[in-house]
Amino acid sequence: MEKQLNKSEWPLWEVFIRSKAGLDHKHAGSLHAADEKMAIENARDVYTRRMEGVSIWVVESRFIHASDPGESESLYDPASDKIYRHPTFYNLPDEVKYM
Amino acid sequence: MTVHSFQQHFDDLIDREITIEPKDWMPDDYRKTLVRQISQHAHSEIIGMLPEGNWISRAPSLRRKAVLLAKVQDEAGHGLYLYSAAETLGVSRDELYNQLHTGKAKYSSIFNYPTLTWADMGAIGWLVDGAAIMNQVPLCRASYGPYARAMVRVCKEESFHQRQGFEIMLTLSHGAEIQKKMAQDAFNRWWWPSLMMFGPPDAESPHTEQSVRWRIKRLTNDELRQKFVDVTVEQAKVLGLDVPDKDLKWNEERGHYDFGAINWEEFWNVVKGNGPCNKQRLETRKKAWEDGQWVRDAAMAYAGKRKERKMNEVKAA
Numbered sequence: 001m002e003k004q005l006n007k008s009e010w011p012l013w014e015v016f017i018r019s020k021a022g023l024d025h026k027h028a029g030s031l032h033a034a035d036e037k038m039a040i041e042n043a044r045d046v047y048t049r050r051m052e053g054v055s056i057w058v059v060e061s062r063f064i065h066a067s068d069p070g071e072s073e074s075l076y077d078p079a080s081d082k083i084y085r086h087p088t089f090y091n092l093p094d095e096v097k098y099m
Numbered sequence: 100m101t102v103h104s105f106q107q108h109f110d111d112l113i114d115r116e117i118t119i120e121p122k123d124w125m126p127d128d129y130r131k132t133l134v135r136q137i138s139q140h141a142h143s144e145i146i147g148m149l150p151e152g153n154w155i156s157r158a159p160s161l162r163r164k165a166v167l168l169a170k171v172q173d174e175a176g177h178g179l180y181l182y183s184a185a186e187t188l189g190v191s192r193d194e195l196y197n198q199l200h201t202g203k204a205k206y207s208s209i210f211n212y213p214t215l216t217w218a219d220m221g222a223i224g225w226l227v228d229g230a231a232i233m234n235q236v237p238l239c240r241a242s243y244g245p246y247a248r249a250m251v252r253v254c255k256e257e258s259f260h261q262r263q264g265f266e267i268m269l270t271l272s273h274g275a276e277i278q279k280k281m282a283q284d285a286f287n288r289w290w291w292p293s294l295m296m297f298g299p300p301d302a303e304s305p306h307t308e309q310s311v312r313w314r315i316k317r318l319t320n321d322e323l324r325q326k327f328v329d330v331t332v333e334q335a336k337v338l339g340l341d342v343p344d345k346d347l348k349w350n351e352e353r354g355h356y357d358f359g360a361i362n363w364e365e366f367w368n369v370v371k372g373n374g375p376c377n378k379q380r381l382e383t384r385k386k387a388w389e390d391g392q393w394v395r396d397a398a399m400a401y402a403g404k405r406k407e408r409k410m411n412e413v414k415a416a
Contacts, residue, residue: 008193008395008396008399009191009192009193010395010398010399012186029180029183029248029249029252030183030186031179031183032192034395034398034399034401034402035398035401035402035405035406038398038402045172045176046176046179046180049169049172049173049176049256050256066122068122069120069122069123069124070124
């Protein structure tokens with residue numbers, strides 16, 4: 001039943017919006033559309049009714065690959081003990097300016 | 100991890116007010132409750148377009164018409180944000196629509212009341228959207244990420260809805276005698292159903308405790324209802340309209356207004372499908388969906404043909 005229902009459903013798209021020139025595109029949400037052109041037009045109507053964007057990206061959701069939250073520990077572990085990557089790790093005399 | 104430790108990890112995140120995201124492990128009941136709650140809200144937005152759609156063609160001025168159109172369009176948008184949030188929990192859009200169309204899923208009972216006069220557009224914006232905002236603002240801090248983010252968007256937009264409704268009421272209540280009467284009549288009809296929007300009293304709301312624990316409900320039905328009464332009664336004074344409740348009285352000791360008994364029999368009767376417009380609303384919605392089938396099919400066929408043509412061009416080159 002579920003499968004048959006899904007057959008007629010338009011594909012799902014993820015929408016990313018650049019709120020103004022100079023900023024990154026940011027995930028806004030998702031929507032259904034038959035193709036990329038309709039996805040952009042629908043994204044305009046659904047996510048930018050109050051001039052929230054100057055540029056829209058749409059990606060079919062099935063093409064997004066995500067990391068597994070269950071593996072977070074091992075995935076981010078290599079970075080967790082390398083505090084020397086941060087500038088605050090280094091002690092400098094107070095008289096040193098602009099560094 | 101065992102199921103036990105998954106559960107422990109989940110409880111820990113909830114306790115530390117950390118957001119749960121779609122790919123995180125979550126208990127089945129949490130998922131099920133969220134799908135029901137989010138989709139019920141989405142359905143309410145979609146059905147909620149109908150009572151107001153009734154007045155778009157008869158709005159008294161071009162300004163009012165443009166505003167009402169924008170409001171109804173927002174409601175479609177809110178429905179879409181919420182449906183997408185529900186879909187991240189693994190339920191398909193078609194299944195959600197199917198639940199609405201077969202009556203398996205509910206929507207807010209308030210939309211089963213008719214919109215008899217133009218003043219109803221004012222009363223709905225002021226009272227119904229006012230009650231909705233009261234309900235929704237705390238949900239911007241709900242524990243499920245996609246839901247909370249959708250609610251932030253909804254709440255930002257909803258505030259114009261309430262203001263435009265109040266403005267309609269203000270214009271009417273300061274207008275001719277007949278206009279003031281119309282505003283009072285709309286207030287009389289929408290007041291009690293608006294109070295019912297917060298749901299049954301806490302004593303009869305068995306899931307509240309669990310939902311509060313999960314942070315998908317942050318205040319109880321009665322708490323929200325009291326808050327709504329307290330602010331709305333003051334607003335009614337500005338309009339110069341009478342709250343249709345003879346038991347309404349400021350309670351110095353509690354620091355709140357006491358108000359009369361709500362007719363819960365009427366509430367449950369409308370929930371069960373016997374409100375003035377239940378049948379009409381669902382039929383209108385189903386007809387719109389069925390009449391749109393050929394458009395959805397055509398769009399898919401067109402997208403398929405375009406894709407094919409593109410592939411052939413690539414091959415030929």
